[in-house]
Amino acid sequence: SACFRRNCAFLYYEAYRCEFYSFDLKDIEYISSMYYNKDEVIRFSSSLGKFVGYTEFGVKNAKRWNNDSSILSNWRAQKEAYCKHNIDNYYQNTLTKSVQPSVTIKSVTPSGGHHPAMLVCSIYNFYPKHIKVSWLRNHEEVSSDVTSTVEMEDGDWYYQIHSHLEYTPRSGEKISCKVEHVSLKDPIITDWSKYLSYLFVSNLSMFNLSVFHLFNPSIHSFICRALIKPEATKLLNIK
Incomplete structure (x- = not known):
């Protein structure tokens, strides 16, 4: 009452x-x-x-x-x-319902610690709550310099979680985020190198690109005119 x-x-x-x-x-x-x-x-x-x-x-x-x-x-x-x-x-x-998570990795600036670099693996929109997130370095699970949030409610039955890895970059190494969840038949393994390739193509702020699409009855071609800043010439091997 x-x-x-x-x-x-x-x-x-x-x-x-x-x-x-x-x-x-x-x-x-x-x-x-x-x-x-x-x-x-x-x-x-x-x-x-x-x-x-x-x-x-x-x-x-x-x-x-x-x-x-x-x-x-x-x-x-x-x-x-x-x-x-x-x-x-x-x-x-x-x-008994389950929803598969989506996974993204990004680089952030570490606030302190013993390493100059940090990656964040963000897992969104999964259900039910329990999930396992781990980091792999050259296919071996990382046991140190890893911190994770608890599973956080989105308010719509879905959850999210974020895992941080502090590390010192090494040439040729492969870093991955591994996610295990009841909705998945096999773990999701997301490589940081995939995002590096994407960032290289999409976020090079040193370029201003003008793209012209030229139509010809017998040929389709794209001409890309780049206004390149001086610091970019070595990167692209342009003289």
């Missing part, structure tokens, strides 16, 4: 929840909490099989209800009646 009047100073409400952490649903816990003015007063937990009070009023009533076998019997039955019934429905329609 609750008070809905605008000038009402007190609020009482109850919250029921079913918690479980495995797909076989063997660890379901039914929890019923009673609140007064945002403070939890008393709770019933199916794992404990009894009430626990958190205020003077709650402790008093927990003792009284725990001594009543008919009350305890009724509340203990809620795990099957309330949780099992509803979870079975949700499990079939929601919890």
Whole structure:
């Protein structure tokens, strides 16, 4: 029950929840909490099989209800009646669904640390929540200089997570981000070299390119006229 009047100073409400952490649903816990003015007063937990009070009023009533076998019997039955019934429905329609993540890698400037470079592997739009992210260096898993955020909710059932790798670049090495998720038959392995190639083509700020498309009945051709800054001549081997 609750008070809905605008000038009402007190609020009482109850919250029921079913918690479980495995797909076989063997660890379901039914929890019923009673609140007064945002403070939890008393709770019933199916794992404990009894009430626990958190205020003077709650402790008093927990003792009284725990001594009543008919009350305890009724509340203990809620795990099957309330949780099992509803979870079975949700499990079939929601919890068995999965969505594959999208993965991107970018380079950022490290704020400190012992290495001059840092990569961020960002994983977006995956469901369910649990996911494993790791870094590979020349196909070997990296165990140091790695930090990751927790899985963050997007608010639309999807999640995102970000993993950071601090490193010192070496010539010819291959760095990859590996993502494992229940929605994937095989892990997603994304190479940083792929993004290097893309950045080289798309983000060379030293060029101003003007492209002209010339049409000829017998031939299609593109002529690319580049206005090249002096520092770019060595890069392109232009004299």
